[in-house]
Amino acid sequence: MERKFDKRILCIGAGYVGGPTMSVIASKCPHYKVTVADIDTEKIAAWNSDKLPIYEPGLKEIVMEARGKNLFFTTQIDEAIKEAEVIFVSVNTPTKTGGVGAGMASDLRYWENTARRIRANADSPKIIVEKSTVPVKTAEAMERILSVGDKQGMFEVLSNPEFLAEGTAIKDLENPDRVLIGAKETDSGKKAGDILVEIYANWVPREKIITSNIWSSEMAKLASNAFLAQRVSSINTIANLCERSGANIREVSRAVGMDHRIGPYFLNAGIGFGGSCFKKDILSLVYLCREAGANQEADYWESVVRINEHQKNRFVRRMVSAMFNSMAEKRIAIFGFAFKPDTCDIREAPAITITRRLLAEGANLAITDPKALEEARRAIGDQDGHVEYIDDPYKAAEKSHAIAVLTEWKIYGELDYKRIYGSMEKPAFFFDGRNVVDHKALFDIGFNVYPVGMPALTHF
Numbered sequence: 253m254e255r256k257f258d259k260r261i262l263c264i265g266a267g268y269v270g271g272p273t274m275s276v277i278a279s280k281c282p283h284y285k286v287t288v289a290d291i292d293t294e295k296i297a298a299w300n301s302d303k304l305p306i307y308e309p310g311l312k313e314i315v316m317e318a319r320g321k322n323l324f325f326t327t328q329i330d331e332a333i334k335e336a337e338v339i340f341v342s343v344n345t346p347t348k349t350g351g352v353g354a355g356m357a358s359d360l361r362y363w364e365n366t367a368r369r370i371r372a373n374a375d376s377p378k379i380i381v382e383k384s385t386v387p388v389k390t391a392e393a394m395e396r397i398l399s400v401g402d403k404q405g406m407f408e409v410l411s412n413p414e415f416l417a418e419g420t421a422i423k424d425l426e427n428p429d430r431v432l433i434g435a436k437e438t439d440s441g442k443k444a445g446d447i448l449v450e451i452y453a454n455w456v457p458r459e460k461i462i463t464s465n466i467w468s469s470e471m472a473k474l475a476s477n478a479f480l481a482q483r484v485s486s487i488n489t490i491a492n493l494c495e496r497s498g499a500n501i502r503e504v505s506r507a508v509g510m511d512h513r514i515g516p517y518f519l520n521a522g523i524g525f526g527g528s529c530f531k532k533d534i535l536s537l538v539y540l541c542r543e544a545g546a547n548q549e550a551d552y553w554e555s556v557v558r559i560n561e562h563q564k565n566r567f568v569r570r571m572v573s574a575m576f577n578s579m580a581e582k583r584i585a586i587f588g589f590a591f592k593p594d595t596c597d598i599r600e601a602p603a604i605t606i607t608r609r610l611l612a613e614g615a616n617l618a619i620t621d622p623k624a625l626e627e628a629r630r631a632i633g634d635q636d637g638h639v640e641y642i643d644d645p646y647k648a649a650e651k652s653h654a655i656a657v658l659t660e661w662k663i664y665g666e667l668d669y670k671r672i673y674g675s676m677e678k679p680a681f682f683f684d685g686r687n688v689v690d691h692k693a694l695f696d697i698g699f700n701v702y703p704v705g706m707p708a709l710t711h712f
């Protein structure tokens with residue numbers, strides 16, 4: 253029965269990257285067998301159930317279509333390694349919490365464990381594809397681990413960084429700006445690279461599949477994320493200046509973005525970037541710079557992260573000062589907890605820092621989010637009754653002194669704010685951390701409105 257497949261592909265790591273990426277490969281390549289393996293049994297059970305472990309628009313449909321046909325989720329990693337010809341590794345690479353490079357360098361223990369496991373179980377040649385974001389030169393280190401002993405020459409390691417953004421993962425995978433494949437500049441490296449090119453060529457136009465050496469590929473991933481994050485920090489510094497000068501960040505972003513050399517994307521000011529990649533990748537870049545003795549360069553990139561922290565603190569300070577310097581026992585409705593809309597992911601979400609700071613000020617919080625409420629509850633807990641988790645934003649806002657929008661979910665721009673205003677304590681405050689509502693309309697209803705990067709609209 254197995255013979256009907258042209259190729260057997262395995263991905264180790266069934267997370268936000270591995271799960272959607274493999275689901276799209278399976279859906280685009282019915283002639284390949286695609287297996288996704290993970291050490292987490294609960295996660296694999298969820299992938300095999302009706303309630304997938306992650307929310308991503310369009311994901312469920314393609315999983316349901318391919319699962320059991322050519323897409324399989326398993327915890328039997330060793331068996332899966334044996335039968336696969338191409339193995340993607342998409343295990344997590346968090347920032348190190350101790351030892352050399354703590355707080356900066358990536359912790360590669362999961363990558364390394366996975367490499368050892370592949371080596372122990374492989375009995376035929378395999379192409380290993382590095383999908384996790386890992387510092388430059390990791391592929392080389394992995395190859396060393398893989399090729400010791402009698403398995404020399406059995407593995408070819410490629411770098412194939414993932415550029416999908418959560419919330420639009422399926423769209424990004426189906427229609428990528430580019431697919432980047434880094435391979436060793438040897439005959440066997442090029443041959444392995446070609447095999448991976450063929451896989452993507454099933455649905456991606458050839459001109460969008462580019463190849464490079466491995467180190468360029470790894471560096472391009474870090475640089476892409478650093479550039480994107482840098483744009484967010486840059487626009488946030490300008491927004492803060494706008495608040496003090498009477499300029500309006502929306503008007504500024506629009507004018508700046510119309511220069512085709514700059515472009516209109518990633519110019520939304522807010523409470524800072526979150527997500528599992530930006531901070532980790534920049535810190536990784538900073539660490540690489542310092543290791544190379546490039547301290548000016550390290551300082552430059554580190555400031556992108558510093559501005560991001562500043563942005564969150566500044567938002568809380570603005571809230572406290574607007575609300576007469578006292579948050580004690582005031583009820584604040586938190587609209588949105590996910591690090592961005594259309595995902596349940598809260599890793600590095602600005603909401604985590606902001607809610608903790610508000611709790612430290614003595615506030616009571618009513619948190620609502622369309623998809624990430626359970627994740628929020630797990631991260632923050634009930635704090636001796638000071639935090640409630642409420643599905644319905646109208647209920648969350650009831651009897652609150654203020655609303656703070658922390659995620660730009662579309663629905664927060666569409667609520668009946670007259671009704672909400674009527675149910676709140678007065679004076680009612682609205683802190684729009686993502687500039688999603690019509691500020692003038694809310695002001696006219698009676699709210700005191702504090703957008704990002706624009707002067708406040710208040711009735712005082």
Ligand code: UDX
Pocket residue numbers: 264265266267268269270289290291292295342343344345346362363365366383384385386414528529
């Ligand atoms: C991962 C990396 O963290 C990131 O650096 C890279 O850019 C993309 O891949 P993500 O998929 O979001 O990101 O991580 P996560 O959702 O945490 O998934 C990783 C999975 O690997 C987890 O399900 C974990 O259980 C699994 N894992 C980890 C293994 O299967 N084996 C291990 O040894 C370690």
Ligand code: UDX
Pocket residue numbers: 414415416417418419477480484517518519520521522523524525526527528529530591592
């Ligand atoms: C990012 C990269 O975009 C993706 O290519 C890479 O593979 C992984 O990291 P992701 O973290 O999923 O993707 O989301 P992204 O859309 O980049 O947003 C990151 C953060 O920046 C979010 O918190 C978002 O709210 C914030 N952001 C984004 C802004 O504050 N302003 C903007 O204009 C854009």
